[in-house]
Amino acid sequence: MRYGPGQTVRVAARRHEGHHRTPAYLKGKRGTVERVHARFRNPETHAYGLDGLPEQPLYLVRFEQEDVWGEYPGIAGDRLYADVFEHWLEEAE
């Protein structure tokens, strides 16, 4: 597990052809690791009939809504959480 709770991370901004579980609206966004779930099969290969191994660590990442959307219509302090696999995360300041 490369990251731990409280660590600042960024979702990789890269494109990906084919099945993956990283939502486009979070790509390039900065967040904080909230919890480390466990390791799971990689959906990017598992979805195509392969074994999905090696398993990839999965993190619950917290984002400030105002960092995700240009114009968030809610209230400052609202947050968004999403599960992101380790190979989609990068270190951030």
Place this chain on the structure above:
Amino acid sequence: MSPHDHDHHEDDHGHEPLTNGDEPVTAARVRALGELLVEKGVIGREDVRQRIDWLVSRSPVDGARLVARSWVDPEFKQRLLEDARSAALELDLDPGPSPVVVALENTESVHHMVVCTLCSCYPKALLGPPPDWYKSVPYRSRAVADPRGVLAEFGVQLEDGVEVRVVDSTADIRYLVIPRRPAGAETLQEEELAALVTRDSMIGVAIPVAPTPVAA
């Protein structure tokens, strides 16, 4: 020039649409896939039937039992928050095939709501089949971008001091919201409390309400 450089316009016509009367295209595609998987021996018709039987046998009653127990037993609530799968097994409930179920507690200052923007991930074992709106594109897109607006449309008005946390279940984890125990329900027993816990309140788009006291 490769053999594939020619014009493919002949593929654009001449086919009957793959539909069965008014059957939507997606349903026709799913049916065709199912037929192919059966034909190739990947799955059996009996597997499909058993899977559907299991799904429709599940209901929010199970999730509500977990919530009601957590309202009356703080130690159970702690176990539910730490490991919802084990907590479900403790009550002889089927937590389903997902390896990890995470319970999220709503409090005075935090309100959780769950969405799956990529498809329709949902704790089916504990809540039954998801409602159609949960799978709809408007809910999936607006829940993350304007959660307070969506909540207002469900009739939930939160005070500005309450932090809204939208959880996008993008991968293997299934999320279940533990709504707040309603005021006015202090004298109710666990079973009566469970009846107040609705499906929508465990998705985080509704708030349980205590029954109006009957005038003496």
